[in-house]
Amino acid sequence: MASTSSGSISSLGVGTTLDLDTLYTSLETAENTKLTAITEQQTSYTAKLTAYSSLASAMSSLQTAMTALTKTATFTATAVTSTNTAFTATTDATASTGDFNVTVEQIAKAQSLLSGTFSSTTTKLGGTTTDGTRTLSISQGSGDPITITLKDSQTTLSGIASAINASGANVSASIITASSGESHLLLTSKTTGTDGDMTLTVTGDDTLQGLIGYDSTSTDTQNFTVQTASQNAKFSINGVSMERSSNTVSDALTGVTLNLKAASSSTSGETLTVGASTDTTLAAVKAFVTAYNSLQTTIANVTAYTAVDAGDDQSSSNGALLGDNTVRTVQTRLASMLSSVQGSGTYSILSQLGITTNTTKTSAGAVGTLSLDEDKLKTALTTNPQAVSEFFIGDGETTGLATTMSSKLTDMLSTTAGKEGIIQNAKDGVQSTIDDLADRYEKMEATIEATMARYKTQFTNLSTLINSLNNTSSYLTQQFSTDSSSS
Structure with missing residues (x-):
């Protein structure tokens, strides 16, 4: 709010009997009430904007539920x-x-291979190579082989197993140590079937090839035995x-x-x-009923009214959209669609599917909520699921409860430029008012500041004039006193 610091007005009325400081503060308080009125309006319209967002969210949830009921898969599960x-x-x-x-x-089944025995898992098994490396290739089926470069230090049984597991090959490697202390390398294909059969080839190190090379088609390379045959x-x-x-x-x-x-x-x-399966359809219908009832609860909250005695101010607990035409339009349109007849099939109204409209308010104050008789709906889904599907889907364009309601909700919730729905238009109107109020606040604040500056000038001038008159009065009184004593 517009204000003037107390230090700048503390000298008003000094030297006079006038309490100009208090008068100035009272005038300032009175002027600032003009801002209070605007602030209250800003608070009210901001609450409206929040309420519209809550309404839109509840409508969006209902739209999602209705869209699910437009899908053929919902009824053919x-x-x-x-x-x-x-x-x-x-x-x-x-x-x-x-x-x-x-x-x-x-x-x-997946193939698994077991190597011969090794006395140690940490002893290097490879031979001498020119650069200290050799290549282990693992082939499976018609896919490209996985190649693994092994350094000298990786030719231990543990090193080989670790290198295979880190390579990304479709093979897992483990070490099995018998009670005698001897160890084996166990290789298992990660996929079942004969396409997972393994072939191992070491190039650049004949010594290691002679220990872990394996080719089921070659009698010379049988360093593993088949523990589990693939099939x-x-x-x-x-x-x-x-x-x-x-x-x-x-x-x-x-x-x-x-x-x-x-x-x-x-x-x-x-x-x-x-x-x-009736479960999928039943769940979709229950989601629709829940979403619709949630929307009615939201409407009840944003339009809530608390009665007051005649002459009293409206209750602060009233909903931000009490009496709002947009809310009434949304509620009326949707309720009308629920009560409309859907075609001429076996099921043409909701009550035939066990869905009825409540005539009493809920504890939250919602009216027009829905109740679902699950047994009746299950009977309809069991005896004639196609008719239930036709009731909700219709022709998929202009008929069917879910099809038409989903389309109507899409229109009402549209935020597309030039095709704004009823909610977006309402929000735009409120936002425009909020913007106008912000401009009014700034202008009023400037006006108040100018008014108070004028008052300050006037009070300062008045104080100066009174001080001047008082000084003149004192001077004249002194002069008269001097003249009187000399005569």
């Missing part, structure tokens, strides 16, 4: 309803419902034989991922049952 032992399975929305016979002949998974679906290198199979049955666990205990296999 499937799930495995059978319990199987030789395998487990998961599905996605592209899976077809039905029963499938799955027989697992064998699961995929591909073999299985059949409805009698069709299949083979894969992995136990996780996602390309055998559309929309189904199999995780093979063990060979089937019976040659007749097991039945995999894929059924429609």
